[in-house]
Amino acid sequence: MLQNRRKHFFINKPLQIRYMLFLTVPLLIISAVTIFGFYIGIWGKVLDAFSDQQTREDLLTASRMIEYEQARHPETHQTLSSLSLFKQTEKLSARQREVFKEILNETNRSLLWKFALLLTVIAWGTVFLSHKIAGPLYRFSKAFDEMEKGNYRTRVFLRKLDEGHPVAEELNAALEKTDHLLAELKVISQENDASQAVAKIREKLSNIKTSADV
């Protein structure tokens, strides 16, 4: 267990720091926008409701209508609404409940499109970020498939903003070296003098370490 313990939190410091920024900055922005939106949205509506004379009057009239109904038909029950999410409203009068229900409904409606916009931004951001990783992984995977099939002419080409450029360069360098070696071995194997060819091949392979060397 102790052997598997992570010794270095930063294996690739620049990459990790970059990713920390990629994740934290959008999250911070999203959180700030959301909180600000809710704060402004809800309290703006509350203040509107109580400062806009017409709205205030309409709300009071609406609640009065309900109260008249309830006075004439006492058995009328309140329908389930978003207000039932707030336990605090139990302490309010029917009149106050109706006023706040209207405010809440109005706020919910106005926040709906903001939510839709936020979801679109988050979706786009997620696709963008994940693509920076998923794209290179896909290309590496295809390169390995080609190598498995014996095609050493394959190379990994990444987009400018993709992650993994250094790894791709190293892999491409390794592939190039292997490709050259195999190409030379292929040319030597086609020579007429078989014993001379075997000697050349042995020389070329002498620096290559494989499981056969154990």
Add this chain to the structure above:
Amino acid sequence: MFKRFIIFLTGILLLSGNSLFSFASFEPTQEDALLLNKIEQDTLQYFIRFSDKKTGLTRDSSRAGSPSSIAATGFALAGYAIGGSRGWMSPELAYSRLLTTLQMLKNKTAHKEGFFYHFVDAQTGKRIWASEASSMDTALVVAGALLAAKYYPGTEVEKLAYEIYARVNWKWMLNGSDFVCMGWTPEAKFLPYYWDCYSELMVLQALAIGAPHHPIPPAAWKKWLRPTEEYHGHKVVYASTGSLFTYQFSHAYIDFRKLMDKNINFFENSKEATLANRDYSLSFSEKYKGYSENSWGLSASLGPGGYKAYGGKPGTGTHDGTIAPYAALSSIVFTPEQSTKAARFFYENYQKNLYGNFGFKDAFNLDKDWWSDEYLGIDQGITLLMLENYLNEEAVWKKFMELAPVQRWIELTGLDKKLQPSKD
């Protein structure tokens, strides 16, 4: 100063009348009579001030943005007739207001089968707030119109009032049942509530049974429930909420003193209900500061938490320390002594917070230091009509009881007119 002198003079003249307060042994002092007259006159101003000048439709409350209420408009019609007859409005103004309002009701106000919507736009008469075509509110506006017609016989006012009445299809509102439905909306059609139990329904029943067109069967009168319960020795046919207004609205127009419904006299019933309501609040006088011997009146009104059907026992008895002055005042024909003392008490102790240009504001709650800053049209209306009956020789009762539809209702339902109940 001149206004005060006129009020004083009116009071003196009223007090000199032989038949004043003839239905009760209690006689208010000259000072009390002046105060009651002042309250009635001030209360009338609500309808003058809060009715649309072009349409005549009256606002439900004095609050800004309040819609027009059909029931309040009905009380306004009665109010203009009273105001004109008492000299509180010029005859021209009273008549023109009546004509404007009735023309609006007849020609431009939204209705279904003659039933007006509970709340309408004061400028256009269109239905608002998804309100229902209301049977009770229509009855109250028709009652006001018919009363006005009686004050102005042979005029356009009378013609329009009867046209509005004739248009109401009372039978349709039964919806095939034995009871009048409370209302109808274009969305939900007939409401699932019916006037099937004692309440303010009697004036509605009277107009529906006595109607010259589309009446409901007279048998409907006997169908509605008359639940009885006793509280503190007061046996009452009671309304479910125990709200005082339910014992008053029908009595504003109909003089039940000489009418016996089998063994029930509904005038006496309202008197007992008023005393029971007062006793109920008194039993909580240690808990609520606002309840006392002269501070009572539990009825549907505004309160610290909005409009509620406050009431006493018998009934659900919902209360929280809120007193509606209109409730005590509108019981003046039943309990003249207690109601007069209450009026004086409210006026002398709470005038600053409770009394304004249009009489008493709707309610107050001392425990929560809450004072209504509003007047409600229907509460103003019942106050005005009850005071008129009490102060001006039962003027409303006398005129309304002479109406042919009312006589027809009495005849068809077999209400006994022979009995003479006690005077006090």
